Each structure stands twice: as structure tokens, then as C-alpha cells.
Amino acid sequence: MLHTVAVPLIDDFAPFEFGVLCEVFGIDRTEDGVPPFDFRICTPEPGQPVRVNGGATMTTPFGFDQLALADLVAVPAYLIRAEYPPQFLDALRAAHARGAQLLTVCSGAFALAAAGLLDGRRCTTHWRHADEFAERFPSAKMDPDVLYVDDGQIITSAGTAAGIDAALHLVRRELGSEAATAIARRMVVPPQREGGQRQFIVQPVPERVADSLQPLLAWLAERLDEEHPVAEMAHRAHMSERTFARRFLAETGTTPGRWLAAQRVLHARRLLERSPLSIEDVAHSSGFQTAAMLRHHFRRAVGISPAEYRRSFTQCS
Known part of the structure; x- marks a missing residue:
């Protein structure tokens, strides 16, 4: 403790x-x-x-x-x-x-x-x-x-x-x-930031806040249970896919797919801690299609299975 x-x-x-x-x-x-x-x-x-x-x-x-x-x-x-x-x-x-x-x-x-x-x-x-x-x-x-x-x-x-x-x-x-x-x-900081130091050495975050992807990231975070192809994300950001991929990496330090997976795991953690939902329901609510897919991403990110995490951190009575 x-x-x-x-x-x-x-x-x-x-x-x-x-x-x-x-x-x-x-x-x-x-x-x-x-x-x-x-x-x-x-x-x-x-x-x-x-x-x-x-x-x-x-x-x-x-x-x-x-x-x-x-x-x-x-x-x-x-x-x-x-x-x-x-x-x-x-x-x-x-x-x-x-x-x-x-x-x-x-x-x-x-x-x-x-x-x-x-x-x-x-x-x-x-x-x-x-x-x-x-x-x-x-x-x-x-x-x-x-x-x-x-x-x-x-x-x-x-x-x-x-x-x-x-x-x-x-x-x-x-x-x-x-x-x-x-x-x-x-x-007033992100609870979990993705990426590494390389983003700051090679390609610093742009200073132009007017073009920030933050509105898109917030929109995505509210819809983690939906599919978000890169082409549709780029269209919503009014960019070509190539420009969007470059800007996304510069601003977040990772790719759209990895960012979404990390946000879905974070959401799954909250559900495992606070809700009585089954692992299958947590998977669907977090945007993973199956419990097996949730277990794969969750173990890779957290190091333990969703069930083990729930036993350690559950807040449900």
C-alpha cells in the first residue's frame, strides 16, 4: 500500500x-x-x-x-x-x-x-x-x-x-x-499521456493552438464504443489522411489507432473499478468487439487481465 x-x-x-x-x-x-x-x-x-x-x-x-x-x-x-x-x-x-x-x-x-x-x-x-x-x-x-x-x-x-x-x-x-x-x-493534466521523448526531440508539438486536434480528441473520447476509421477522423479534422497522420503524431506522440486503444483501455479500467458490468459488456462499452480483444489490449497495457484488475481495484459492493 x-x-x-x-x-x-x-x-x-x-x-x-x-x-x-x-x-x-x-x-x-x-x-x-x-x-x-x-x-x-x-x-x-x-x-x-x-x-x-x-x-x-x-x-x-x-x-x-x-x-x-x-x-x-x-x-x-x-x-x-x-x-x-x-x-x-x-x-x-x-x-x-x-x-x-x-x-x-x-x-x-x-x-x-x-x-x-x-x-x-x-x-x-x-x-x-x-x-x-x-x-x-x-x-x-x-x-x-x-x-x-x-x-x-x-x-x-x-x-x-x-x-x-x-x-x-x-x-x-x-x-x-x-x-x-x-x-x-x-x-489539469492528462491522466495518461501517450508517446515518448522522441516526439520532443525530433518533432515538437506545434505551437499553433488554433489548429489543435483537441476538439477531435474530446469528441472521440466520448464515442469510444464506435468505430473510427482514420479516413473519417481526417475528414472530421478537415485534413488529408497524410496530413492528419503527421499532425496526430506531432500532437499526441502516437498513432490514431494506438491512441484509441489506450483510451479504450483507460475507459475499461474505470468501468472495471466502478461498475458491475460483465467483462464482455465492459469490452463492448469500451469499443473492443470481444472480451478476448479487451483482454489482449488490457494485458499488454496494464500487465494483468481485466478480471485480475477488477479484483484488485473494484469499488463496487
Whole structure:
């Protein structure tokens, strides 16, 4: 169960990435149905200031001994350095050995790698630092093209906003999509973003908001149980199929078919959590033609079957 969350800070931590963790885990959202987190910000010495990367300082009442009590140790980004404080690395190793979940945002992956916790593991970090990371930590399996990597006990994420994706994924995995969606709604971000870092390296999202596909995406999301051929989507967007495919990839980071499948799985998760519908009915309501098709897509996206997911996250009496 995800209850106690500890965030270790060292000098030159990044305020935005730290703020992401505060937004997801540090704010009481029980009125939205999200279980409360015991959120603890930790520094090497309680009451002693640590530097924010930007000039400010911060003091907290908690020391690194709190990492020994945490269900989740959430590691923000820090200024990348040749050496990390031994006390910090020891605390990370001890938390991992005890079985705590570990989550990193952006360059926080460097700290876990320096502690030896990413050896042999698939992981990611900001694309801009990926080559340096791979050179320094060749035993880690760096994947620079993804938003985050869930390797079980350890989740690593790419730059800045990808930390939101990873944190919401962790909430969804541990507490269900309803909790993750409630947090995302309050943060005004998508509950589940598709694509990877490559979209930001090669083909950034266009700045022209007037041509956004968002109205079409919203229309599709309300009609997931219907068939949506690409030709019809392109016609509705007043584009040729070729232009539509290019624009869709630029704006969402994935193809129309994969986007629809992901949205249908997300809708199926909500139905499995909140409704008594049979698996077959969930499949039809979500736009999958059969329960077998639902099971195929659901297991590929979530890692377990719809029935197993319902047993873990059902909210029906």
C-alpha cells in the first residue's frame, strides 16, 4: 500500500521537479476520493538548509532517517555531479533493500545509478542527459525514447513534465485509475499521456493552438464504443489522411489507432473499478468487439487481465 512518501533533498535540487512530487503526493485530495499520503520532505540534517537550484534555500523538520519508514522514496532532479553525498546514497540503498518503491524525476536517475540501484535495469532520464548517463553507468539499460520506465520496484522518468506521467502511473498502479484521474483533474493534466521523448526531440508539438486536434480528441473520447476509421477522423479534422497522420503524431506522440486503444483501455479500467458490468459488456462499452480483444489490449497495457484488475481495484459492493 502506498501511504508514506519521503522526498530526499540535497543541495542544488530542481524546484519544478520537486514541485511535481509535492503536487501529486503532498496535497490533501481526500475530498476527491484520493487516499491521504503521509508526505515527508527530508534533508541530510533536520533544520539545516539545503540549496535550491536557483538561489533559495529550504529547511525541513525531517532527516534522511525517514527514508527507512517510507513506502515510496520519490527522488526529484538534482544538479548532476561527479559525486553524491555518501549518506544520501546509503539511505537510498537501505530503502531499496527494505522493499520501498523508488521513483525518480529527470536527473534523479543519476543518483539511483550512483547508488548502484540501476545496474542491469531498464531506465530513463532526460534525453539531453542520456548519452552522459549511458557513458557513466554502462551497466544500466538506458532507454532515451520513453517518458518513463516501470521496472517494478523502481520507476524512472524523463525530463520535467514526464515526472507527472510517472507519478500518476505509480498512483494508478497502486491505487487504481480513479485516484490517478482525480489527481490529474485537479492538476489539469492528462491522466495518461501517450508517446515518448522522441516526439520532443525530433518533432515538437506545434505551437499553433488554433489548429489543435483537441476538439477531435474530446469528441472521440466520448464515442469510444464506435468505430473510427482514420479516413473519417481526417475528414472530421478537415485534413488529408497524410496530413492528419503527421499532425496526430506531432500532437499526441502516437498513432490514431494506438491512441484509441489506450483510451479504450483507460475507459475499461474505470468501468472495471466502478461498475458491475460483465467483462464482455465492459469490452463492448469500451469499443473492443470481444472480451478476448479487451483482454489482449488490457494485458499488454496494464500487465494483468481485466478480471485480475477488477479484483484488485473494484469499488463496487
